[in-house]
Amino acid sequence: MEAAPLLEIRELSKVFSDADNRVVALNDISLTVYEKEVYGIVGMSGAGKSTLIRCINRLDTPNAGRVLFRGQDILTMDRRQLLSVRRKMGMIFQQFNLLMQRTVGQNVCYPLEIAGIKHTQANSRVSELLDIVGLQDKLNAYPAQLSGGQRQRVAIARALASNPEVLLCDEATSALDPMTTQSILTLLQDINRRLGITILLITHEMAVIRQVCDRVAILDDGEVVEEGTVNEVFMHTKSQAGKRLFGVLPQEARDDPGIPALRIVFDGAAAGKPIISRLSQETNVAVNILSANMNHLGGKVYGQMLIEVPKDERDTRAVVRFLTEHGLTVKEVNT
Amino acid sequence: MSWEQLTPVLLEGLWDTLYMTVPSTLIAYLVGMPLGILLVATATGGIRPMLRFNALLGMAINFLRSVPFIILLAMLFPVTRAVMGRAIGTRAIIFPLTISAFPYVARMVENSLVEVDRGVIEAAQSMGSTDWQIIRKVLLPEAFPSLLNGAAICMVTILGYTAMASTAGGGGLGALAITKGLNMRNFPLMYSASLILVALVQIMTFFGNRISRKSDHRKK
Numbered sequence: 289m290e291a292a293p294l295l296e297i298r299e300l301s302k303v304f305s306d307a308d309n310r311v312v313a314l315n316d317i318s319l320t321v322y323e324k325e326v327y328g329i330v331g332m333s334g335a336g337k338s339t340l341i342r343c344i345n346r347l348d349t350p351n352a353g354r355v356l357f358r359g360q361d362i363l364t365m366d367r368r369q370l371l372s373v374r375r376k377m378g379m380i381f382q383q384f385n386l387l388m389q390r391t392v393g394q395n396v397c398y399p400l401e402i403a404g405i406k407h408t409q410a411n412s413r414v415s416e417l418l419d420i421v422g423l424q425d426k427l428n429a430y431p432a433q434l435s436g437g438q439r440q441r442v443a444i445a446r447a448l449a450s451n452p453e454v455l456l457c458d459e460a461t462s463a464l465d466p467m468t469t470q471s472i473l474t475l476l477q478d479i480n481r482r483l484g485i486t487i488l489l490i491t492h493e494m495a496v497i498r499q500v501c502d503r504v505a506i507l508d509d510g511e512v513v514e515e516g517t518v519n520e521v522f523m524h525t526k527s528q529a530g531k532r533l534f535g536v537l538p539q540e541a542r543d544d545p546g547i548p549a550l551r552i553v554f555d556g557a558a559a560g561k562p563i564i565s566r567l568s569q570e571t572n573v574a575v576n577i578l579s580a581n582m583n584h585l586g587g588k589v590y591g592q593m594l595i596e597v598p599k600d601e602r603d604t605r606a607v608v609r610f611l612t613e614h615g616l617t618v619k620e621v622n623t
Numbered sequence: 624m625s626w627e628q629l630t631p632v633l634l635e636g637l638w639d640t641l642y643m644t645v646p647s648t649l650i651a652y653l654v655g656m657p658l659g660i661l662l663v664a665t666a667t668g669g670i671r672p673m674l675r676f677n678a679l680l681g682m683a684i685n686f687l688r689s690v691p692f693i694i695l696l697a698m699l700f701p702v703t704r705a706v707m708g709r710a711i712g713t714r715a716i717i718f719p720l721t722i723s724a725f726p727y728v729a730r731m732v733e734n735s736l737v738e739v740d741r742g743v744i745e746a747a748q749s750m751g752s753t754d755w756q757i758i759r760k761v762l763l764p765e766a767f768p769s770l771l772n773g774a775a776i777c778m779v780t781i782l783g784y785t786a787m788a789s790t791a792g793g794g795g796l797g798a799l800a801i802t803k804g805l806n807m808r809n810f811p812l813m814y815s816a817s818l819i820l821v822a823l824v825q826i827m828t829f830f831g832n833r834i835s836r837k838s839d840h841r842k843k
Contacts, residue, residue, distance in 0.1 A: 345749055377749070381745075383740075383742050385740070385743045385745065388765060389767060389768075390840075398747070402751065402760070430840040431840075432840060432841050
């Protein structure tokens with residue numbers, strides 16, 4: 289089944305400049321988001337993620353390039369067309385950006401109001417939307433009375449009100465604690481699957497990408513340095529930026545082990561098995577863990593581990609064989 | 624002067640004061656509010672940046688604000704006569720009061736509106752709001768508590784200006800305190816008129832603050 293492209297970004301560039309400074313925020317970005325997928329853009333802060341997502345609905349205007357939504361160029365649209373296309377794109381933000389003087393219900397109603405939808409119709413739509421995000425009982429509460437996670441749920445309900453085709457998420461979970469992040473990500477996944485809404489999200493957290501995205505682009509210094517399915521990019525990270533984000537490369541050079549080591553990649557296949565202790569028992573090699581960056585998501589283990597290469601070469605081969613047999617990817621570093 | 628004689632004089636003064644203050648404030652808002660909105664909308668980072676226009680408007684408003692009221696009052700005599708039918712008197716003075724107050728109101732409104740979170744405006748833009756919808760449904764309601772506080776401050780300022788009405792033949796408590804109180808050595812009249820002015824300011828400030836706080840949903 290070939291999915292149709294929903295958003296096509298072509299040779300997009302954005303330069304911020306004033307009298308004495310010129311900052312290239314986006315440099316020749318091209319990527320395609322297909323219908324009904326969850327696409328993630330990940331990068332360190334300052335990589336240009338926010339600028340990129342804001343160029344998609346023209347909150348920022350790029351200097352060059354094209355942004356096509358169902359084949360129509362958003363950047364050449366007149367104001368009226370732009371407003372109608374914006375109503376087909378929902379957007380949520382790191383800081384939620386709710387109207388603080390309106391109740392939850394009135395916030396969710398806002399997009400319906402500006403689209404001129406009748407009161408009775410709007411009201412039933414609002415309760416339907418609050419049902420989706422699980423906040424039926426907060427209809428008359430004000431945002432100030434809600435927790436961060438609840439506020440983001442209201443923002444999601446509001447973004448969905450106009451029946452958008454795509455939901456743009458600008459660091460939507462970055463202001464939330466890990467537990468709340470999980471529940472918001474689950475909700476986004478649910479929305480993608482149940483309502484068939486395409487999601488484009490940007491984040492600096494690899495865990496977010498791993499949990500919800502189908503495909504990912506790594507943005508570094510205004511350029512796409514890597515793109516592909518999450519598994520592909522995760523398993524065979526090529527770029528320096530990607531390795532830094534995955535925690536494979538130490539963030540700072542002095543954390544480098546400096547000695548021959550084996551890098552073990554956990555991609556979720558070796559589910560919850562105490563693989564390292566079994567490795568020691570079964571191969572009779574004492575494993576010296578140099579560093580580990582592991583995440584447990586949905587009962588699976590994701591991450592990277594660096595272990596010291598055993599002194600004896602036969603031991604090394606045994607270790608590599610054991611790990612490969614158990615579905616892990618092993619690479620030698622500094623050898 | 625006994626209290627029996629003082630009371631009707633003071634009541635008439637109070638009426639004249641309110642007769643000058645309230646309409647001037649309302650008309651000043653009618654003119655100043657759209658200008659304040661324009662100042663915010665056309666500024667850098669506003670919803671419709673027009674920097675050249677914004678700078679010109681800002682300059683014009685500053686110019687009007689910098690003319691002392693007493694001078695403006697005299698300068699405007701011919702215009703006041705043309706607009707209000709006569710240049711002096713309690714009713715006529717509403718015109719110069721309005722002229723001097725609306726630039727102040729514009730700045731006050733601007734101050735309230737710039738407080739509205741930029742992110743909230745962007746969220747509204749991302750939903751496909753027109754500029755007018757953002758002004759009407761986002762900027763003004765979100766800034767409402769602050770606008771109300773500003774309105775109370777503007778009203779108090781205009782109330783202060785009415786004291787100078789006596790120089791153009793206007794009435795009110797200020798005129799009473801100066802012409803019939805101070806100049807004619809009627810100190811009971813001077814003090815009681817002044818006290819009522821003080822009370823008016825207190826009442827306006829108190830209710831302005833109270834309603835502002837009551838209408839603000841940002842705190843739990």
